[in-house]
Amino acid sequence: MESQQTPEGVDRARLRSTAAGIFSLLALAATGLVAGPASAAPEAGPCALPRTGAHHSLGLDTWNAAYPRPVRDLDAVMLFLSFPDAPPLTHPDEIAADHFPATSRFFQRASYGRFTLRPHLLREWLPMPRPSTAYAIRRDWEPHRRAAYLRDALAVADPYVDFSRYDIVYLVADPDAPGVDSDATKVVNLDLPLRADGTDIRRVVTVFERHPPDRNVLAHETGHVFDLPDLYRRPTDGKGDWDTHVGDWDVMGSQFAMAPELFGWHKWKLGWLGGHQVRCVPEGEPTLLTLEPLAAAPEWGVSVGTRLAVVRTGEHSALAIEARAATGNDEDTCTEGVLIYRVRGEASSGTGPVEVVDTHPRTGACWDRSVYAPLADAPLGVGETFTVPGEGTRVEVADRTATGAWNVKITPR
Incomplete structure (x- = not known):
């Protein structure tokens, strides 16, 4: 932005007549x-x-x-x-x-x-x-x-x-x-x-x-x-926590989020991810893949690698799996790893269209900074395995590459 210039389309010298009916x-x-x-x-x-x-x-x-x-x-x-x-x-x-x-x-x-x-x-x-x-x-x-x-x-x-x-x-x-x-x-x-x-x-x-x-x-x-929904939960009585659905993991959940990068699903919807960057995982087949950190900028002259894996779970539902690291818009995150979340296409804005899966349900993190600490440690770390309740999909994080990507095995039920 050239802040010292009058912007194109804002013309002080030419005042157009205003009528109430315009x-x-x-x-x-x-x-x-x-x-x-x-x-x-x-x-x-x-x-x-x-x-x-x-x-x-x-x-x-x-x-x-x-x-x-x-x-x-x-x-x-x-x-x-x-x-x-x-x-x-x-x-x-x-x-x-x-x-x-x-x-x-x-x-x-x-x-x-x-x-x-x-x-x-x-x-x-x-x-x-x-x-x-x-x-x-x-x-x-x-x-x-x-x-x-x-x-x-x-x-x-x-x-x-x-x-x-x-x-x-x-x-x-x-x-x-x-x-x-x-x-x-x-x-x-x-x-x-x-x-x-x-x-x-x-x-x-x-x-x-x-x-x-x-x-x-x-x-x-x-x-x-850009047609993105509210991801927070608004209590009907005005009481309770607003951030139980996605915590810190998307700016559409909270503008105060530590890791405000838009979910990979949002980037797919907006047209910023597609083709080989989104991997559809077939039902019943173990799939090995390498997930690049969602918020990491691509290297000069190199296309964006795989950023999102998706397991279809119903006509209007899916599991999304992506890697989150302390870089780009996520540079202030306090945890890194492989994040899993549910997507519901029939859910309206503010009614839980996205819900982050807490792979560490007995713990939290960053209690002094997080908008919802129980989900701040939601991602899976290296060497960890988690089976998504109700879905049966198993996600295993093997290791990280020299460039910081995660090697992951996904086994849908």
Whole structure:
């Protein structure tokens, strides 16, 4: 990001006239767009689960074309909103630096350099017409309040921004305004898109983070823009642990994760893994393979090696097996080894589409840093063997190669 330049598509010299009718705010929903049209499959194979109507389904035989697929570079505009009840205390440059270039770097690493998220900043505060408290911003936002916020935000931005040039829209609220709730950051999906500058705006990332923000929060929210689900468990009574499904092992589970690299299954869905990089393990046949660390960058001029092994367990279920090491986006992990997790293609976002298998159920690790210590030591180490309960698949870790890969034997039931 060239932070000192006015981004392409943000033109202060040419103010376009704004009319109230330029935006068609017809219907809003925080969980809309569940099905959507299909496009080409992301190199699906015999162990790929079919995409279902579940919100952010992890079936990947087809791509939901209602979402931008990050197999090409994408442009994002970041807009900064102030309120009449709170003069801003922080310059937009400082807030932007909370998120970029870190978020772009996260996705460049996760995609093995195949995808770049290009941020464009409108480097000034845009004054909203109402006090921050008038919008009643909160995690479970009232639809009419959320609609008013989006309508006002897009109206004040329209004279400065050509929305047709951008794939992603980030609306960043002044973190010091009294009505801004830092727990309310989320992607708002639109049942019917907004229409502006001749383009449909199907979703908006609403950012209400404190300064400095939660670590990797924008990578998490941007993952939703790419049709990835929430992997945490939200207690129905507001009590209990949120991180029992995947712990630290994916940013879609927690932005605070020690090992936030996207699961290999997510990378497969997004189009960053495929072909020889994903190994389908046939039923009943022992398979020997070498798993490269998921987060490790490929050597210059060498294609990415095998990163994901999959055992199909049902029409909409599978076991995924991958290696995790302290490198790349996982450089702060406290344990290394071979990670096993269940994938359910029929499970909606937030209802457990991925569950990490704890191969050391009587112990935990990194109690001072982990978001859920019982799963921090979930991977299998060298010389260990584990049979997955209920599935019968046995995974044996023989040793590590000189380059740090794991030699593994997988025997499905």
